[in-house]
Amino acid sequence: xxxxxxxxxxxxxxxxxxxxxxxxxxxxxxxxxxxxxxxxxxxxxxxxxxxxxxxxxxxxxxxxxxxxxxxxxxxxxxxxxxxxxxxxxxxxxxxxxxxxxxxxxxxxxxxxxxxxxxxxxxxxxxxxxxxxxxxxxxxxxxxxxxxxxxxxxxxxxxxxxxxxxxxxxxxxxxxxxxxxxxxxxxxxxxxxxxxxxxxxxxxxxxxxxxxxxxxxxxxxxxxxxxxxxxxxxxxxxxxxxxxxxxxxxxxxxxxxxxxxxxxxxxxxxxxxxxxxxxxxxxxxxxxxxxxxxxxxxxxxxxxxxxxxxxxxxxxxxxxxxxxxxxxxxxxxxxxxxxxxxxxxxxxxxxxxxxxxxxxxxxxxxxxxxxxxxxxxxxxxxxxxxxxxxxxxxxxxxxxxxxxxxxxxxxxxxxxxxxxxxxxxxxxxxxxxxxxxxxxxxxxxxxxxxxxxxxxxxxxxxxxxxxxxxxxxxxxxxxxxxxxxxxxxxxxxxxxxxxxxxxxxxxxxxxxxxxxxxxxxxxxxxxxxxxxxxxxxxxxxxxxxxxxxxxxxxxxxxxxxxxxxxxxxxxxxxxxxxxxxxxxxxxxxxxxxxxxxxxxxxxxxxxxxxxxxxxxxxxxxxxxxxxxxxxxxxxxxxxxxxxxxxxxxxxxxxxxxxxxxxxxxxxxxxxxxxxxxxxxxxxxxxxxxxxxxxxxxxxxxxxxxxxxxxxxxxxxxxxxxxxxxxxxxxxxxxxxxxxxxxxxxxxxxxxxxxxxxxxxxxxxxxxxxxxxxxxxxxxxx
Amino acid sequence: xxxxxxxxxxxxxxxxxxxxxxxxxxxxxxxxxxxxxxxxxxxxxxxxxxxxxxxxxxxxxxxxxxxxxxxxxxxxxxxxxxxxxxxxxxxxxxxxxxxxxxxxxxxxxxxxxxxxxxxxxxxxxxxxxxxxxxxxxx
Numbered sequence: 057x058x059x060x061x062x063x064x065x066x067x068x069x070x071x072x073x074x075x076x077x078x079x080x081x082x083x084x085x086x087x088x089x090x091x092x093x094x095x096x097x098x099x100x101x102x103x104x105x106x107x108x109x110x111x112x113x114x115x116x117x118x119x120x121x122x123x124x125x126x127x128x129x130x131x132x133x134x135x136x137x138x139x140x141x142x143x144x145x146x147x148x149x150x151x152x153x154x155x156x157x158x159x160x161x162x163x164x165x166x167x168x169x170x171x172x173x174x175x176x177x178x179x180x181x182x183x184x185x186x187x188x189x190x191x192x193x194x195x196x197x198x199x200x201x202x203x204x205x206x207x208x209x210x211x212x213x214x215x216x217x218x219x220x221x222x223x224x225x226x227x228x229x230x231x232x233x234x235x236x237x238x239x240x241x242x243x244x245x246x247x248x249x250x251x252x253x254x255x256x257x258x259x260x261x262x263x264x265x266x267x268x269x270x271x272x273x274x275x276x277x278x279x280x281x282x283x284x285x286x287x288x289x290x291x292x293x294x295x296x297x298x299x300x301x302x303x304x305x306x307x308x309x310x311x312x313x314x315x316x317x318x319x320x321x322x323x324x325x326x327x328x329x330x331x332x333x334x335x336x337x338x339x340x341x342x343x344x345x346x347x348x349x350x351x352x353x354x355x356x357x358x359x360x361x362x363x364x365x366x367x368x369x370x371x372x373x374x375x376x377x378x379x380x381x382x383x384x385x386x387x388x389x390x391x392x393x394x395x396x397x398x399x400x401x402x403x404x405x406x407x408x409x410x411x412x413x414x415x416x417x418x419x420x421x422x423x424x425x426x427x428x429x430x431x432x433x434x435x436x437x438x439x440x441x442x443x444x445x446x447x448x449x450x451x452x453x454x455x456x457x458x459x460x461x462x463x464x465x466x467x468x469x470x471x472x473x474x475x476x477x478x479x480x481x482x483x484x485x486x487x488x489x490x491x492x493x494x495x496x497x498x499x500x501x502x503x504x505x506x507x508x509x510x511x512x513x514x515x516x517x518x519x520x521x522x523x524x525x526x527x528x529x530x531x532x533x534x535x536x537x538x539x540x541x542x543x544x545x546x547x548x549x550x551x552x553x554x555x556x557x558x559x560x561x562x563x564x565x566x567x568x569x570x571x572x573x574x575x576x577x578x579x580x581x582x583x584x585x586x587x588x589x590x591x592x593x594x595x596x597x598x599x600x601x602x603x604x605x606x607x608x609x610x611x612x613x614x615x616x617x618x619x620x621x622x623x624x625x626x627x628x629x630x631x632x633x634x635x636x637x638x639x640x641x642x643x644x645x646x647x648x649x650x651x652x653x654x655x656x657x658x659x660x661x662x663x664x665x666x667x668x669x670x671x672x673x674x675x676x677x678x679x680x681x682x683x684x685x686x687x688x689x690x691x692x693x694x695x696x697x698x699x700x701x702x703x704x705x706x707x708x709x710x711x712x713x714x715x716x717x718x719x720x721x722x723x724x725x726x727x728x729x730x731x732x733x734x735x736x737x738x739x740x741x742x743x744x745x746x747x748x749x750x751x752x753x754x755x756x757x758x759x760x761x762x763x764x765x766x767x768x769x770x771x772x773x774x775x776x777x778x779x780x781x782x783x784x785x786x787x788x789x790x791x792x793x794x795x796x797x798x799x800x801x802x803x804x805x806x807x808x809x810x811x812x813x814x815x816x817x818x819x820x821x822x823x824x825x826x827x828x829x830x831x832x833x834x835x836x
Numbered sequence: 837x838x839x840x841x842x843x844x845x846x847x848x849x850x851x852x853x854x855x856x857x858x859x860x861x862x863x864x865x866x867x868x869x870x871x872x873x874x875x876x877x878x879x880x881x882x883x884x885x886x887x888x889x890x891x892x893x894x895x896x897x898x899x900x901x902x903x904x905x906x907x908x909x910x911x912x913x914x915x916x917x918x919x920x921x922x923x924x925x926x927x928x929x930x931x932x933x934x935x936x937x938x939x940x941x942x943x944x945x946x947x948x949x950x951x952x953x954x955x956x957x958x959x960x961x962x963x964x965x966x967x968x969x970x971x972x973x974x
Contacts, residue, residue, distance in 0.1 A: 117926045700868035704860075708876035712959055715883050719966035780932055780940050781865040789870060790944045790951070794928040797947075798913050801954040805906045808958035812903065815965040 059114040059128040059183055062098055066091070066176035074169035077153070078161055085157075086505070088168050089149045092175060096142035099135065103528045106135045109541065111249075113185070119795075123246055129185035132532025136384060137182040137306075137313060139529065140391050144305045145175040147509035151399055152297035154505025155406060167207060171301065174200040178306055182313060187236040187246045194232065194278075197307050198225040204298040205291050214293040220595065221287045228277025228284065232314075235270035238263050248317060252539065255321040268328055271318060272335075279311025279365045282339040286591040289346065289358040296402025299354060300509075304361045304394040309387060312368045316383055319372050320539045332373025333461060337468045339366030344475040348573070349580045353401045353413045353487065357394070360437075360479045363472055364390050370469075371452065374459040380534040381544050382451035388530065389436060389448040389517070396433035396513035397483060400426050403506050404487055407498040413483070417491030422498045425507050427488045432514030434480035438566065439473065439559060444517050444525070446559070449473060453555040470562050477566020482573050619732075619740075626743050633750045637757065656696060663689040671744075674730075676721050684714055701785045839888070846888035850897075853881035861952050862945075871948035875909075875955030882956075883963045891968045894960075902960040909954025916946035 057065075073088035102112055112130040119125070130138070152171060156164040177200055180193030199222070206218030240246050242261045243254055251258065258264065275281075280288035291303050302308070315332065322328040343362035350356045364386070371383045403426045404419055405411055420427035436443035452473075456466045531544040569576060613624055666685030673679050691706035732740070771784050771792065781787040789797050857877035864870030886894035898905070920929035920943070932942040 116921065118921070120926050701870070701873075704868055704873045705876070708873050708880065711880060712876055712883070712963075715880070715887070716959075716962050716966060719963070779930070779944075780934075780942060781944070783864060783866050783868065783870070785868075786864045786870040786948075787944075789872070790865070790947045791930050794913075794917070794930070794947060797951065798910075798917070798928070801913060801951055802910055804958050805910050805954055808906060808961045809903065812961045812965060815962075 057098060059112060059130060060116050060126065062095060063128065063176070063180055063183060066095060066179050067173070069095075070169055070172035070176055073149075073172045074165050077165035077168040080161070086150060086153055088153070088172065089146055091172060092142045092145035092149055095175075095179075096139065096146055099130075099138045099142055102130055103135060103139075106130060106132055107528050107532050109532075109535070118189070123240070123244075124188045125186055126189055127185040127247060128183045129249060130183060132529075132534070132536035133313075133316065133384070134182045134536075136387065136529050136533040137309075138179055140388070141175055141178045141182070141306050144301060144391060144395050144513075145171070147395070147399075147512060148297050148301040150505055151300070151402070151509040152295070154503050155295065155297055155402060157503075157505070167204075167295065167297075170200055170204050170207070171298065174204065174302065174307070178310075181310060185248050187239065187248055187251075190248070191229070191233050191236055194310065195226060195229050197302075197310065198222060198229055198278075201225065201291070201302050201307055204302060205294040207295055207298065208293070211293070217287075217290040217293040221291050223599070224277050224284055224287045224595075228274045230274075231270045231277075232274025235267050235274060238267045238270070242267075252317075252320050255324075258321060259324060264325070268322060268325065271314070272331065275311035275315050276335065276369075277311070279308050279315075279369065280339075280362050281311070281335050281366065281369055282342055283591060285339050285342060285362050286595060288362050289350070289355050290592065292352070292354040292358050296354070296398055296405065299358070300395045300398035300402070303358065304398055305391040308361065308365055309368070309391075312365065312372065312383070312387070315369065315372050316380075316537050319537060323375075329373040329375060333370050333465055334373075336366045336368070336370030336373060337465060339363070340370065340468055340472040344472045345580055347475060347479050348569075348576050351413060352411050353405060353416065353483070354398070354411070356413060356479060356483055357397055357401060360476060361390075361394060363476065364394070367452065367469070367472065370465060371455055374455050374461060374465070376455060376458040376460075377534075377538055377542050378451060378458050379455035380537040381530065381542065382448065382455040383537065384530045384533040385444070385448040385451050388525065389444040392513045392517040393433040393436040393443075393445055396429055396510045396517070397437065399506075399510040399513070400430040400433065401483070403502065403510070406506075407500055408495055409499065410495075413486060415494070416487035417494035418489070419495060419498070420488045422495070423488070423502050425502055426510060427484075429507070429510035429514040430484045430488060432517060433510065434484035436514075436517035437480040438477040438563065440563065442518060449559055449562075450553075450555045453558045454553075457554060466558065470558055470565065473559075473562035474565030474569055477563055478569035478573060481566065481570035485570075623740070623743065626747055630743065630746050630750055633754065637750075637754065656693060659689045659693050659696075674727050676724060676726065677718075680714065680717055680721065684710060687713075701783070843888040846884045849884050850881050853877055853884065857881065857952075861948060864948060865942075865944060871951030872955055874948075875952040876959065878952065878956045879959035879963065882960055886963055886967050891964050895964060898960065902957045902964060905953050905957030906961065907957075909950045909952065909957055912950030912953060913947050914950075916943040916950060919943050 069091040073091050076087040077085070079085050079087055105112065114128045116126040116128075148171060149168060152167055153164065156167055174197060177193050177196035181190055181197060184190035184193060202218050202222040205221055206214050208214045236246065239251060239258065242258060242263055243251060245251065245254075258267070261267075277284045277287075280286075288303055288308060292299055294303065319329075340363050343359050343366060347356050347359035347363065350359050368383055368386060368390075371379045371386065403423060404416060407423065408416065408419070410416055432443075436445035439445045439449035452469060453466070456469060459465075526544045531542070534544060535541050614621065663686045666682045666689065668682075670679045670682030670686070673682065687706065687710040691703045691710065694700075694706060695703035768784075771788060775784045775787045776782055779787045779791045781791070857874045860869035860877060861871055861874035862869075864874065882894050882898055885897060900908075916930070917928035919931045921927050923931065928947075930943045930947070932940055934940050
């Protein structure tokens with residue numbers, strides 16, 4: 057199957073999976089799992105070809121005129137990601153079905169749909185070769201993450217965390233989009249593979265610094281790097297399967313993915329790599345401190361995830377070919393053990409309803425298989441042999457020693473790896489093995505659905521078949537990052553190397569830390585510096601200030617008096633119009649020569665009469681009729697001057713506006729009250745006159761310009777021959793500018809939906825504030 | 837509105853306007869008209885019923901919920917762009933079937949039907965909501 061078909065399957069399959077999730081049978085309810093499992097198998101089928109160095113490319117024209125095509129490309133690095141996404145997606149779907157088995161079936165189906173749709177968006181992001189297409193999928197992952205974090209929407213903290221993650225990741229996404237547009241502007245292409253090939257042109261561009269800075273903002277927000285590291289721990293408000301999938305194994309690695317892709321482009325910019333090393337190290341240290349300070353079970357894991365992301369960002373920043381291997385190896389190892397840890401934590405929390413790490417203990421008696429899985433996963437996290445985590449850590453230290461940096465990253469890495477070892481020990485030993493008897497009973501035991509995920513991942517983490525991983529996943533992926541083939545020997549024993557010594561140092565440090573964990577926990581929580589500089593509080597302050605400013609402006613501009621709105625809008629229009637006309641220095645020529653045409657003159661006179669009536673009358677209905685006369689008059693004028701389409705539309709619009717406005721006027725008093733003072737009326741009249749004058753001047757200067765007939769000639773000539781239509785206006789609307797029309801009707805649809813909802817609210821709320829559930833029932 | 841003349845006339849007017857709106861939609865590609873005006877006229881046809889017989893009757897005749905109509909309109913417009921994608925010309929490059937006798941049928945018609953439905957649904961959303969207040973809402 058082609059890549060496009062697979063991607064389309066993923067998207068449509070999410071809807072199918074939603075329906076399948078309604079099935080009730082003991083096995084049938086797991087039916088949605090077939091989608092990610094099938095996709096995983098299909099992608100693995102590509103692995104041999106990709107391992108031989110062949111890129112799978114699939115292009116579907118979307119909007120070729122602006123260089124945006126659905127260009128999909130599968131190389132080693134994207135293969136690594138798609139296999140992780142679909143593989144872990146399979147396990148997450150199984151786990152989620154079991155995890156939410158006590159929830160209403162509608163909720164479970166909604167969750168499965170969101171997870172599957174998220175998987176499709178992730179696949180799209182890592183498969184896209186076109187940067188604009190990638191950006192669309194990138195934002196889709198942000199939106200779906202928002203919906204998953206806020207899945208339990210009745211909880212205020214879930215809503216708050218969801219909004220925070222959306223503001224930060226989608227805001228960063230805008231920065232990324234800016235960077236993409238600048239790249240497109242410089243190179244005239246959005247194709248990632250071509251950008252990589254022509255990187256020297258980009259390096260010489262004056263826009264290089266903005267491109268890199270915007271790219272860094274976009275990727276740092278997504279991958280929770282300092283100073284945006286705080287949203288990820290908050291995102292733990294999501295149900296645990298979502299945390300395991302989005303906020304540890306896949307989505308947060310997107311920033312890393314993109315940075316690794318661009319490492320090839322910006323390799324020769326020294327400050328690009330240095331920035332990554334500095335920010336990655338800062339994130340690692342802050343998150344390590346955060347992990348020791350955290351109290352919630354999932355919060356500890358989240359902080360260690362942030363630290364891992366910091367390690368990845370730092371690794372990308374290091375030069376030398378080994379760092380690419382280290383990045384890929386660490387991505388795989390981290391995805392395996394972190395997803396498994398989250399699964400086990402979720403099972404423990406689900407069974408006990410206790411979220412605090414310190415209140416859990418002795419769970420191994422009740423959940424023996426989960427305890428086995430968590431031991432396997434935490435050994436891999438601690439980086440002990442014979443686990444994949446150990447190999448990844450060896451490569452991490454090797455990359456640092458081989459790079460041109462000094463001992464600083466090595467020092468940071470040893471400390472942070474020590475904290476990781478301690479965290480691994482604490483999250484597995486404390487709730488499952490220590491403090492026996494703390495928990496007397498659990499709500500439910502283990503079910504097969506809750507066990508498959510953690511056990512499979514735990515066993516995969518045992519590095520028993522390093523050859524398979526290195527030949528088919530990590531080797532090709534590293535080669536794709538480097539843009540050149542590289543020999544990867546992914547094995548457990550490298551001999552007595554400096555890396556082994558550093559590993560030993562980290563493990564010793566971690567052992568000490570785990571032993572005195574509680575004292576460190578208390579000491580760090582007492583440190584005034586850390587409590588004062590709380591990024592989350594700074595974020596909240598900024599948001600509050602923005603909202604405050606917005607509220608102030610709203611109070612000034614929209615005080616509820618519709619005349620105020622009209623006044624402000626008119627003043628703004630007159631001012632900007634006058635300013636732009638003064639700037640363009642347009643010529644005004646008004647010749648009074650020519651004969652008086654009787655019919656148009658009569659129509660105009662009627663129009664004038666109508667407007668005078670509308671301005672003078674106090675009766676609203678009379679005013680409406682006056683305005684209607686002006687409208688129908690101009691429709692007739694269009695008809696006279698050979699614009700039947702415009703006239704027809706004007707008639708229809710005018711009539712419907714009358715119908716709609718009459719409905720509103722029917723509820724208002726017939727005669728408007730006298731509320732405007734003489735001075736206010738004078739101001740109104742002045743602004744109205746200025747507006748009229750401006751339109752007049754604009755029309756006159758427009759007529760003074762020579763008529764440019766190129767566009768209309770083109771339409772007139774090609775309309776029938778190429779678009780099979782004789783009515784040029786319609787052909788332009790439905791064919792030449794069809795995309796614009798599509799946008800317009802979408803705007804009409806959304807605007808109407810908004811009005812429709814507002815009117816519905818008003819109807820229900822005739823009396824006091826209506827009870828929340830009754831908004832749709834109306835008066836009856 | 838309790839007017840015998842209006843309600844009698846509305847029975848004829850409704851079908852007449854609906855028919856005319858379809859004619860306007862169909863001939864739009866070659867003569868003045870098109871989906872936008874057609875949709876407006878169709879919305880007027882239902883507004884006439886809403887004014888004379890009441891909104892519940894107009895809703896009954898429409899069968900579809902106006903919001904559904906609105907969404908269907910946008911969906912039709914998107915669907916009409918897909919064949920162009922399939923023949924590798926790009927989204928919304930319209931495709932034509934030209935018959936032997938000179939009759940032509942293009943995906944533009946589906947696009948125009950989309951515009952028709954979106955405009956009609958949008959206007960009827962407003963009209964139904966605004967006039968419903970005085971009657972018994974469904």
